[in-house]
Amino acid sequence: MKKRISIGQYLIHRLVQHDVGHMFGIPGDYILKFYDLLEHSPIRTVVTTREDSAGFAADAYARVRGIGAVCVTYCVGGFNVSNPVAGAFAEKSPVIVVSGSPGMKERVHNPLLHHKVRDFNTQKEVFDKLTIDSAVLDDPRTAGAEIDRVLDSATRHKRPVYIEIPRDMIDVPIPAPGRLEIRRERSDPDSLKEAVSEAVRMINGAKRPVILADVELHRFGLQPLLVRLADKTRIPVAATLLGKSVISEKNPNYIGIYEGAMGREEVRLFVESSDCVIMLGTVLTDINLGIFTAKLDRGVCIEATSEKIAIRHHAFENVQFREFLLALLRAPLHRRPQHGHPNPTEGMNEYRIRPEAPITVNRCFQRLNAFLKDDMVVIADIGDALFGASDLVIHRRTEFLSPAYYTSMGFAVPAALGAQLANPHLRPLVLVGDGAFQMTGMELSTIQRLGLSPIVIVLNNHGYATERQIHDGPYNDITEWAYHRLPEIIPGGRGFKVKTEGAFDHALKAALANRRSFTLINVILDKFDRSIAMERIAKRLAKKV
């Protein structure tokens, strides 16, 4: 007879096979029993201060490691992760949401159990809007297959999924799981052949082709193919803001971030004057497109993503992104001569410290450019932390994390928790505004308990600076915290308050040396100081308000 294990153990077994090493969340009575199972499993439980922090941490974990998971109680826990899960959906990050719920036996006669909102399906119905697939494990006959299907959906679409376990089902025995099968969809061979041969003709016929690389390359693990394609053909590569660091920014073929009229002028000119734009893994969002200032002529574009392959004005069905890329690599694409193209590091590394000068956001980023180390992952929150960071030169791949499309504030500090647990060799450099820090910055509490060592730069411009640029009013002012004194509340970290370039330099050096706890640098900026990039983008956003 086939071995049997409990539904809870089955789920844990599959999560481990999918490479979930940590589970973020907060226990509650509807999920306590599952937390107990996790304690006796290879998965390490990470209890955060709030559920939304757990969601952001799981999202960052997924971006670094390929999959992430969060475990919450019913409704009071679940709804608190709705925003991070929505962000993971929008930006294609495969986060597994595991939620407890009232037991099936408790539901008879529809009683008013605590945490219930409208009926027992309410939470599931909400998450159906925010995830790509979901299951309620209320039937032992199907629970195993449901778990397999839903986890497969997460990895195939790189989007969050929702798994709900009524608490009296956790221990119910079902047949033990078989071998993990990863389904891989196949292209229609004729369509693939036609698409590739047309693309090759178009690329080889172009005088100045350019690759525009975006975030899906990262999510689907296709970055090595991108690097090989660029190496083989010497076609210059631009990245989008959301896709920043999808290729090493020191790669000789890399030309910088393209974001329409919002970005550097030389990159815009180079991309928009190209006679063949090869868009790989692109997500055509408003911010990626420079608030729709991007002028890309469809008639010269090849667009390959997980959702479609399109050449000029026609689309190919049943052509898989990975197979299309592999076929391009095998195809007789011309190798281009070495030629001049925009250099993203131009003007960099020229930072000369002026010790007594008040620090500004532009100078802050110049200094950070020289400060970046090979083992760092830059995590940018929303606002100038993101816009200003677009000019940072990222050394390796996958080393820049930011919710650049969904743009939910409060991502960065919890994301540092997730990123450093996903890869302990990475050291997070967190860039976060004061408004965003007030939302989730106290998650340093968990970071401290686990002995992690992010360097957190609070760009303190005394309020919601992006909105100040768009339209100012008293609603953009916030309470001034003494951020650098947080180690007095959460014992163990280090804090610095800096107003000058010299003090910033000193604090950065101390932060680098401190590998045993978080370091927080409270960078005091002028209320109206902003980066050049932010100035450009805010002007565009203001036109829409």
Next chain:
Amino acid sequence: MKKRISIGQYLIHRLVQHDVGHMFGIPGDYILKFYDLLEHSPIRTVVTTREDSAGFAADAYARVRGIGAVCVTYCVGGFNVSNPVAGAFAEKSPVIVVSGSPGMKERVHNPLLHHKVRDFNTQKEVFDKLTIDSAVLDDPRTAGAEIDRVLDSATRHKRPVYIEIPRDMIDVPIPAPGRLEIRRERSDPDSLKEAVSEAVRMINGAKRPVILADVELHRFGLQPLLVRLADKTRIPVAATLLGKSVISEKNPNYIGIYEGAMGREEVRLFVESSDCVIMLGTVLTDINLGIFTAKLDRGVCIEATSEKIAIRHHAFENVQFREFLLALLRAPLHRRPQHGHPNPTEGMNEYRIRPEAPITVNRCFQRLNAFLKDDMVVIADIGDALFGASDLVIHRRTEFLSPAYYTSMGFAVPAALGAQLANPHLRPLVLVGDGAFQMTGMELSTIQRLGLSPIVIVLNNHGYATERQIHDGPYNDITEWAYHRLPEIIPGGRGFKVKTEGAFDHALKAALANRRSFTLINVILDKFDRSIAMERIAKRLAKKV
């Protein structure tokens, strides 16, 4: 020709008429223009550190003032209030959610605008699950009527509603609003007559009737009728935990909190041995029913709520709660002789300080009972802050706020912000565990900026104590913060760390004298210390895990 105003101004006009004096929330570009309108209106904007805090504040504001409102940007703001709004739905608190969204003109060709998740309806579809009515103001021909209908739904059902304004609709002119009409539904006269006469017969025929008063009396403003009914008939009144303070706990007819086997034994015996239980405004939740240990025989019950009037095993349709109560007051109900019944203050006021003794949670509540002042509103978070507080004697009406059914942690500190703004004569006494404080306690930031003066008691038992009682594991441990040192981060407040009864006494006196800022008292408890009430309830909860 009729005067015209913009859709945004129309909404503000109606909100003011419905007695919305403050709007909690965080601005964002999709809602900035509406924030600007608010600045030039009688409504005061209160920007919180996080949206969920704004939701809790609006909920508490609604509980004190009759209506509350929260204003957020699209998705990243909206989903962050989903949990407080779900709680307001479960506990019948009329919170108006106002959200911005992308302009109608921007939506052509379904572009990927920032903050968007799946499609432009996603947020509305989520809130349809969590509110009683909703509207998207995308059509000037219907916008006014939609606003009127949705606000009417909120006040009639005492549940949250959702109003979404595409940002390019805010300034669109529509006819100015007419007189505000409050629809009031009427009972069917024959049904009302029959129900009342049967109820009167049953009450007058009973030897020991008792009233069980619950939260709907508060929400629907029917507390004066309850007091008159008790004064007129001398029928003893018990309250539920959710309805605690619905009648002054010093009222001579009040006998204490009934919560099945979870509460005081003498109250349980009194209610369960009654031959006529008059349940008024009851919400029969698991915690209200002492995790279903309540033994109430339907055959002796009269249940009157906003949703139905039921006597024994039959229900009356089309009978309004208020009209039923008014008719009872006019009916020839016997006046009962003064007689012995449980005294909720028995054993109270006997607190003798033992200055050197380590403080315990039971002694803490005994001390607080003597400390309560007439102008205080007690706001209890989840855990022993709630369970232990059930024996506090509340002086006036409506002075005990807690999410006792939905039981979402993190309610109390933001609720203090809402409650004190709703009624500046109230001084909040906040009872909050350390786990809940880590979720939203930093909202003291906003409290400080507005010069409010709550007294915050952090019951610091070093983790999730309720869960420890149910089932302990390392996931119930949290990072130890130096809570009392928060005034060093948020300048202006006062903080105390207390370990003994003497130190607690000293801190309470200093808190009382400090009317200019928040006072935080970090009460250091033993990890396994708990109130008698928590011990009882946790044992019951543990059986369900």
